Amino acid sequence: MQIIDGKEVAANLRKEIAAEVEQWVASGHRRPHLVAILVGNDGASQTYVGHKEKCCGEVGFRSTVLRLPEETTEESLLQEIARLNVDPEVDGFIVQLPLPKHISEQKVIEAIDPKKDVDGFHPVNTGRMISGLPAYLPATPDGILELLKYYKIETSGRHCVVIGRSNIVGRPIANLLSQKGWDCTVTLCHSRTKDLKDVVRSGDIVIAALGKAEFVTADMVKEGAVIVDVGITRVPSNKTKSGWKLLGDVKFDEVAPKCSYITPVPGGVGPMTIISLMKNTLKAARKEIYK
Numbered sequence: 001m002q003i004i005d006g007k008e009v010a011a012n013l014r015k016e017i018a019a020e021v022e023q024w025v026a027s028g029h030r031r032p033h034l035v036a037i038l039v040g041n042d043g044a045s046q047t048y049v050g051h052k053e054k055c056c057g058e059v060g061f062r063s064t065v066l067r068l069p070e071e072t073t074e075e076s077l078l079q080e081i082a083r084l085n086v087d088p089e090v091d092g093f094i095v096q097l098p099l100p101k102h103i104s105e106q107k108v109i110e111a112i113d114p115k116k117d118v119d120g121f122h123p124v125n126t127g128r129m130i131s132g133l134p135a136y137l138p139a140t141p142d143g144i145l146e147l148l149k150y151y152k153i154e155t156s157g158r159h160c161v162v163i164g165r166s167n168i169v170g171r172p173i174a175n176l177l178s179q180k181g182w183d184c185t186v187t188l189c190h191s192r193t194k195d196l197k198d199v200v201r202s203g204d205i206v207i208a209a210l211g212k213a214e215f216v217t218a219d220m221v222k223e224g225a226v227i228v229d230v231g232i233t234r235v236p237s238n239k240t241k242s243g244w245k246l247l248g249d250v251k252f253d254e255v256a257p258k259c260s261y262i263t264p265v266p267g268g269v270g271p272m273t274i275i276s277l278m279k280n281t282l283k284a285a286r287k288e289i290y291k
């Protein structure tokens with residue numbers, strides 16, 4: 001059994017991106033510029049945006065965080081987005097989710113110019129991805145693909161079971177792995193799936209993205225399977241200083257001995273997601289997806 005070390009893969013990719021950025025700048029271009037809009041005071045969102053800002057510094061990007069108050073109206077957020085859409089100094093931008101309840105996330109996502117939508121959430125990017133056209137891929141699915149690539153895990157002809165059908169993880173990763181090049185046979189499961197245990201047990205590759213701590217147990221996993229654990233649930237713990245710890249969707253200790261590969265939580269899929277955002281921003285600066 002091999003543990004997939006997302007931290008190590010992310011660190012290597014970060015170095016590669018940094019080298020590409022220096023080449024890009026040395027050939028006379030300005031530094032790629034990523035803007036993050038943060039509305040309100042959600043603690044987790046502030047932490048995520050902080051990590052993104054730090055990573056921008058590490059790969060040599062310019063980064064800007066627009067901090068807007070909780071009471072920002074939908075209209076003024078949409079105006080801010082319209083301004084960024086046409087700002088020639090901004091290559092890509094993201095609006096950190098979740099947004100305060102009075103703002104429609106869907107409206108906000110659709111207001112972003114697909115050319116600058118480096119989160120890959122706009123329906124134009126989703127549609128292009130599903131059609132197999134160049135697109136900004138959403139961060140978590142792209143991070144999973146990078147891990148599979150890095151560890152040279154065979155996907156062709158293998159049965160991949162995805163648990164969870166969210167727009168940001170389950171559905172896109174199921175679609176991507178079924179595409180030419182990855183060539184998995186994919187089953188996408190959700191809360192109405194019948195005989196889920198049997199379905200999961202038939203998976204050569206299992207991607208757990210349902211958000212239920214330690215849901216996948218050893219009896220649900222085939223011997224030698226590849227397990228990708230996307231779930232992150234914060235649970236109280238008296239063993240940590242913070243008073244809480246993170247659990248994945250997989251019962252790691254009992255599942256790991258049965259697997260060929262497994263991603264831990266934390267330190268598996270999580271560190272990869274920021275890397276995908278960096279990749280997309282560099283693509284935006286180079287106008288690789290949209291000429």
Ligand code: NAP
Pocket residue numbers: 140163164165166167168169170189190191192193196209210211212230231232233269270273
């Ligand atoms: P989500 O929107 O929370 O949706 C959960 C999905 O799981 C739904 O499709 C739901 O089915 C399905 N589900 C729930 N209970 C189930 C059950 N008992 N059996 C089978 N399917 C079940 O999903 P998400 O936003 O993708 O998040 C999933 C988890 O991944 C969360 O823990 C989240 O924190 C984590 N996450 C991690 C990262 C990372 O960077 N590592 C990134 C994103 C998300 P229905 O559609 O039928 O309701």
